[in-house]
């Protein structure tokens with residue numbers, strides 16, 4: 001199909017992912033990571049170092065004395081929050097652009113991805129998952145395919161909407177039918193180009209359960225559920241809105257109740273505004 005060839009050319013044109021992102025993701029995926037591991041990565045990136053120290057010294061924390069080093073910043077925020085800060089900040093360069101094909105203005109895909117990642121991490125923490133940082137990362141990156149597919153969705157939106165509204169396609173199925181590739185599959189291709197781990201690539205590629213056996217994968221199931229829940233809250237969700245399939249047995253598989261979902265929604269939205277406050281300072 002002609003458009004697939006054009007899409008792959010656009011993927012090849014994407015700017016390489018900054019090295020700090022892959023290094024931080026490796027730390028996030030390793031449960032034995034220490035503060036020293038993360039400090040050693042951050043100190044070689046002056047932009048991240050500056051942002052982190054600036055955030056710590058903001059009125060938000062109201063500290064009695066100034067933070068002057070990455071190590072002090074990590075001690076103040078904690079390992080998990082620093083990992084999240086670096087990931088959210090780095091990926092913003094890609095996700096902040098408008099994706100008008102999906103009905104999202106500048107910043108909306110990024111904000112939506114952040115809220116989804118916070119929900120995914122909360123759902124994972126609720127069940128004491130050991131890989132909650134990996135789940136946060138996968139959820140933050142799951143829609144990366146949209147940044148390239150956007151132009152093609154935009155050019156075919158009437159056909160896509162017709163399939164969704166009149167033929168009961170999910171938005172993802174309509175993307176595949178009309179364009180030849182959906183945003184999850186394309187996200188998997190981008191993940192491979194950027195040397196993401198096979199585990200992370202798998203979750204991105206299957207975050208809409210293209211392969212139903214992905215329901216047996218814990219991380220994929222949590223990321224999938226978080227996306228559905230985030231869409232229900234309406235933060236930054238676009239034209240594709242709720243036009244995705246909901247497999248209720250994912251809830252059973254994860255042993256997540258309606259009450260869990262309600263608590264996750266309220267906690268994540270509180271955390272979401274805190275994160276945005278913090279990032280707006282830097």
Ligand SMILES: [Fe+2]
Nearest residue numbers: 142143207208
């Ligand atoms: Fe998606």
